[in-house]
Amino acid sequence: MHIRLVLLCAAALERASTAYSLQQQQQQQQQQGGLNPADTGFLPSTDFLSAGPTEEFDYHEEEEEQQLENGNRLRSAAGAATGARAADPASFTDATISEEEFERISSSMKPCFQSEDRQACGSRVKEEDYPGGLHCPVSSCCSRTVIERGSIGGWCSKSWVYCSSSLIYEAEFSYGTCNCSAFRNRCPAGSDCFDTDFGPYCKCQTGLVETEGDFVCTCLGGYVSKKLSHEREQCVFQY
DSSP, X not given: OHHHHHHHHHHHHHHHHHHHHHHHHHXXXXXXXXXXXXXXXXXXXXXXXXXXXXHHHHHHHHHHHHHHHHHHHHHHHHXXXXXXXXXXXXXXXXXXXXXXXXXXXXXXXXXXXXXXXXXXXXXXXXXXXXXXXXXXXXXXXXXXXXXXXXXXXXXXXXXXXXXXXTTSBOGGGSSSOOSHHHHGGGSOTTEEEEEOTXXXXXXXXXXXXXXXXXXXXXXXXXXXXXXXXXSOEEEEEOO
């Protein structure tokens, strides 16, 4: 029995010695091959170090970068909106212009066209004469039912009988819909829009003149347009 016990102890010692030798060999291979100790099962875990100062620094750095990116995106959007507003013609009111002066303004510099009470409106007129149709003044609707000159519909009227419901008049041509607020985007670049009692008109800004027959504002004689930015041009003398 004692011999059997001795043999068992010897076998146990041999297994322990073999395991220790294997551990030593793996550690040597790890040192020679540059293995990460966390990849083996023979060294203590270092998980408790994983949330150290380095990761915390990286987290805050990423957060700051994200905030900076969001800020840049918002500023870019605001800049684009500002640029779009700057490109739109400005709106003003001209209360001094006479009807004769207004009539002398080229039709190409009128973004829309206003009719008068008891005169034609809407699509009753020819498109080539009044692009976009004729709009009634603020006091009138473009009635579908009123009769003028033996013809029904397409006339400006102040009468409640012919303007009592949007079903019997054309809203898009009624009650002063021809104005700078609605149509200033039709003015050429380099101009401003002016509302009058007779309808709106476009006027070239200082230093620019209307090109004869064209819906465009250009530089005065001897000057040429120089593009300063995406939204802005300036007239400079041509040497």
